[in-house]
Amino acid sequence: MNARCTVVRMRLPGVDSVDDLGGRLAAHVETCLRCQAEAARYRNLRRRLGGLSRDETSAPQSLIPSVITRIELEESDVPADRRVGLRRAAVAASAAAGAAVAATAGTIIVVGLRRSHNAA
Amino acid sequence: MTQREVERFEEDQLVSLASQGDQAAFTELVRNHQHEVYTLAVRMVADRELAHDVAQESFVRAWRAIGRFRGDAKFSTWMHRITVNTAFTHRDRRKRTAADPLDVVYREPESESLSPERGGESAAIRGPLGEALSALPESLRSVVVLKDVYEWSHVEIAEHLGITVTAAKVRLHRARKSLRLTLWSHRNEEGA
Numbered sequence: 001m002n003a004r005c006t007v008v009r010m011r012l013p014g015v016d017s018v019d020d021l022g023g024r025l026a027a028h029v030e031t032c033l034r035c036q037a038e039a040a041r042y043r044n045l046r047r048r049l050g051g052l053s054r055d056e057t058s059a060p061q062s063l064i065p066s067v068i069t070r071i072e073l074e075e076s077d078v079p080a081d082r083r084v085g086l087r088r089a090a091v092a093a094s095a096a097a098g099a100a101v102a103a104t105a106g107t108i109i110v111v112g113l114r115r116s117h118n119a120a
Numbered sequence: 121m122t123q124r125e126v127e128r129f130e131e132d133q134l135v136s137l138a139s140q141g142d143q144a145a146f147t148e149l150v151r152n153h154q155h156e157v158y159t160l161a162v163r164m165v166a167d168r169e170l171a172h173d174v175a176q177e178s179f180v181r182a183w184r185a186i187g188r189f190r191g192d193a194k195f196s197t198w199m200h201r202i203t204v205n206t207a208f209t210h211r212d213r214r215k216r217t218a219a220d221p222l223d224v225v226y227r228e229p230e231s232e233s234l235s236p237e238r239g240g241e242s243a244a245i246r247g248p249l250g251e252a253l254s255a256l257p258e259s260l261r262s263v264v265v266l267k268d269v270y271e272w273s274h275v276e277i278a279e280h281l282g283i284t285v286t287a288a289k290v291r292l293h294r295a296r297k298s299l300r301l302t303l304w305s306h307r308n309e310e311g312a
Contacts, residue, residue: 013300014293041304045296048249049268052163059158060172067150067179071143074180 004028008035012042135195139186146186150179153196157203163265164207166254174210178203200270204262204280211258252302256295263288264295 008025015021018029018039029035129137129145131152137145157178161171181202182189189198253261262281266272267288272280278288 013296014289041300042296045300045303046268049264049299050271052249052269053271055159056155057159057162059154059175060168063154063158063172063175064147064150066172066176067183068143068147070176070180071146071183074184075143 001034005032005035008032009038012038016046017043131195132191135186135189135191138183139189146183149182149195153199154179156196157199160200160203160265160270161207163253163269164204164258164262165210166258166261170210170214174203174207177210178206181206201280204266207262208281248303249299252299255302256298260291260295260298263291264299267292268296 004025005028008021008029011021011025018026021029029039129148131149134145134149134152138149154175158171158175161174161178162168165171165174178199182199185202189195253265256264263277266277266280267274274285274288274292277283278285281288283291
């Protein structure tokens with residue numbers, strides 16, 4: 001093992017391919033069986049780690065119910081301005097209140113018109 | 121909207137409905153993504169019970185924020201980011217709790233919580249690679265998982281972990297070197 005082997009071993013964990021080592025070191029790996037073996041181990045490691053992306057751990061059955069419970073608790077506890085459900089209810093309520101105000105105003109106008117009509 | 125109705129919807133429709141406050145649509149999203157979110161949580165914290173808490177909290181945070189989800193990334197990508205952030209919040213909380221000597225006495229070691237003897241682990245955490253990963257310090261494990269399993273860039277990792285890009289690269293270097301030494305030590309050179 002020479003000085004280049006030492007540098008290659010130091011740098012291999014931080015690169016994604018031998019080419020990333022740079023010209024001289026990459027060229028050294030091409031001629032050094034020990035460094036090729038070491039590069040192959042890191043390539044194998046990266047491939048195995050990448051393969052983990054296809055494996056999934058089954059979530060516990062309690063996960064979904066616990067999420068639903070938390071969300072329902074939040075919906076009933078958090079301030080109104082952060083509560084989506086209540087926000088929608090508030091919009092509906094304000095629309096209903098607006099309609100009620102409009103209806104009341106209409107009644108007042110109609111009554112006022114009738115009074116003025118009767119007075120005339 | 122009933123659960124049966126939302127089961128037929130595509131993901132973008134579910135996201136759209138959920139962002140308008142439809143809990144059934146959001147529950148369907150949770151159902152579709154629970155395993156990948158839980159898997160990422162397990163890989164980040166290396167503790168199944170804590171991973172359950174992280175996954176649950178991640179979905180609750182997603183529910184709170186889904187009105188701001190713009191859809192320029194996939195929902196799963198967005199959930200991954202939330203899960204990573206949540207895992208780190210839990211880690212910080214756990215560190216603060218561990219400062220209490222009583223908690224230290226009764227806290228289970230991480231590696232023990234992942235021992236195959238306790239059963240039920242999947243390929244995400246079992247086997248020589250899974251064991252080597254779970255034996256890494258959390259700061260190294262999170263970086264190598266995000267880079268080599270989930271293909272995040274150094275910049276993304278640095279942003280989400282609150283570290284510099286250089287620190288992310290240094291941690292990746294240390295993590296890979298440690299895994300290599302564990303998997304191809306002189307003793308198990310053949311078995312790795």
